[in-house]
Amino acid sequence: MRQHHPARARARKRRRGRTGADPAAPPEHAPPEQLLFGGRLRSSWGWTVHEGAQLKTSFLTILRQIPTLVGHTAALGWRADPVALVVVAVAQLGQAAATAFGLLATNRVLVSLFAAGPTAERVQDALPSLIGVAAASALAATLRAVSFAASGGLGPKVERIAALSMLKHVIRVEMEHMERADFHAALDSGQHGQTAARRLIEHTLGIVEAAMALLAVSGVLAVLHPALLPLLVAVIVPKAWGTVRAARRTYESVQVWLEHVRQLGALRRLLISQDAAPELRVHGAGPFLLDQFDGMAAQASDEQTRLAHLEARTDLGTSALSGLTAAVTYGLLAWLLTHGHMPLASGATAVLALTSGTAGLRRLVTNIHHLYEQSLFMTDLIRAREEAKRRAIPATGAAVPEPPAEIAFDRVTFRYPGRDRDALDEVSLSVRKGQVIALVGANGSGKTTLSKLLAGLYLPSSGTVAWDGTDLRALARDDVFSHVALVPQDFQRWPFTARANVAISRPDAIHDSARLDAAAAYADAQRVLCELPHGWDTLCEKGYEGGVDLSGGQWQRIALARAYFRDAGVLICDEPTSSMDPAAEIDAFDKIRALASAEQTIVLVTHRLHSVKEADVIFVLEEGRLVEHGDFATLMATEGPGVFRRLFELQSHQYRTDPVGTDGAAGPHGPDGPLPAGTLDGVPAQPRRARAARPDGAPASGSGG
Ligand SMILES: Nc1ncnc2c1ncn2[C@@H]1O[C@H](COP(=O)(O)OP(=O)(O)OP(=O)(O)O)[C@@H](O)[C@H]1O
8 A cells, every 4th residue: 555655745746836936946945844953954053154155255356366365275285295386386387388389289280281282291291290299298198197196195284284273272272262152163164174275275276277278278379360369258258157157056056955965964864873763663753754854855856856957047048158159259260261361270279279278267267166165264264273272271380290289269250151140159168188079069059160160171250269379370271180180970982992091081101001900990890891892992982893882880980990090189070970880889989089098189079978978078069159068977967957968868868768669659758758759869850740550550641542
């Protein structure tokens, strides 16, 4: 039985409805686009501002900027590989000369062949010139190959230089600026500048090559007959117009198609995605999305047909116009020939020259077009690089030779860029060497933010963070970082080998096997490593040959091993055990705490309040403010409902729930009776919909049939 596909039917209807409609009209939004993406999927990335830039700028304006652009690109090429640049330039010049010589030799051949006399003599006469033609074409081919080889190597070198020039500054940008939308937009644009650098070289070389070819042709035409030069211009003008128009049309079509490509690509990725696979199956989302995909694909092919018709129409018009001009041109040529203003041989050479000249021109215009757009991306790269330089962590400052004996916060306030609320509000505290510090509080209370300020990742908006009495701002931040090891909440799961994943915290020791093994032993990660097919050298990224994925808890052990491997004076662990089983968690906390006895300062951010019992100081945060601090006993002994005590009791009661429900109430209990469903860590979670079981065992949901 033929299945009904609503999206396909809609696409069919659209196709039918469009018959007779203006093919130039923009395509209407397909319902799937509206339904799934809320309309066209336009990227908000910075670089998209340049999409179609050449369409918005007049060709003359572009033309005026060409000398400057070519100059910039040449400078870039010179920095990347001066020898290759010179080779390319010489090869291009040589090619032009060979082309001109070849045309002139062709003229000589034709003159000999069209002369009076026996055929054998004429051919013999033409022979030296024929050899010249062959030599010129062999030379041009050799030089083309030389130029090709040199420019092929030049492009990637330029791209590498451009990428490095930006990235080396980006990796030093202050964290706070990494969060800023304007800087991110600049970075996105800059990213495209890296490939643009290579294309700039390609298009500049294309322009030079085409310009040289044109120059050679013009020279030959001037030699054949001065009147031929205006003829070339006569052919050039309509061809140039046609080429610009065709280039713009093609570009426009790519833009329209791009939107579909993005959406279809997003859908295609989801349909084969491993992460989405469970919901695609259980929720029946697979057939639904497939149907949307099909509808959008049908629309995409509609669009391609529309564009193909449009292309054909434009091409026909342009060809008619160029045919007309060519007819006039060749008419003029015929007139010159028939009225004895030019020998027949020169006429034939002129035809050859005109053909090769117009082809060169087409290449010239297309390359100019692309060069202009790529130059915009390149400008973005330069801007991003300068912005990154401006926002960099200072490389200067007082040295920090030892881990700090004390880190002190004095009325520290911090606000994230773009937020209207402080994440930390006048926080004052101090952390001493060898202490275990716990930061606790509800979600969003500022624990992670505080730990990042402590590590020197952010600087306070007001107040000071001082390491041994010196404001962080005055310290060499690289030195500060060298004393910090971090297990962030959202730690990086590097798509590298297990070895690189651990040793990345101290890359200079990546081959130190004893140190790696010690780190694995510390984090209880040996079992994880034993199970990996290539041990330390197993790629921890699924989707590549030999790559494996690790469980959440296994990844956390790797992250702990990484922090241990770093061997720094200050260890900050933000929810280091959230994915571990209970036994592993207890073990991990014991080990982390044990490091304090080795003179390390430990900062623990956690919701597991039982695990902070042995902390030297617990700092309790609430909405960015430090509301309580002290050791566990002090905080539990507070008069009245202290924040920590309330959170602790709430969590403790959760574990004291009657496991078999003999008290007749399902779910956890608090001090005042049953706790709301989903209450965790003292923070109410999303309310869960209760489903009482029906006598027949089916859930009593109100599905209504
Ligand atoms: N990168 C960021 N940009 C903007 N706001 C942020 C950023 N990170 C955190 N915030 C905001 O700062 C406040 C404190 O967040 P923080 O992550 O420090 O809380 P937390 O106590 O660690 O929370 P959790 O227990 O959920 O990890 C929150 O209001 C949060 O929304």
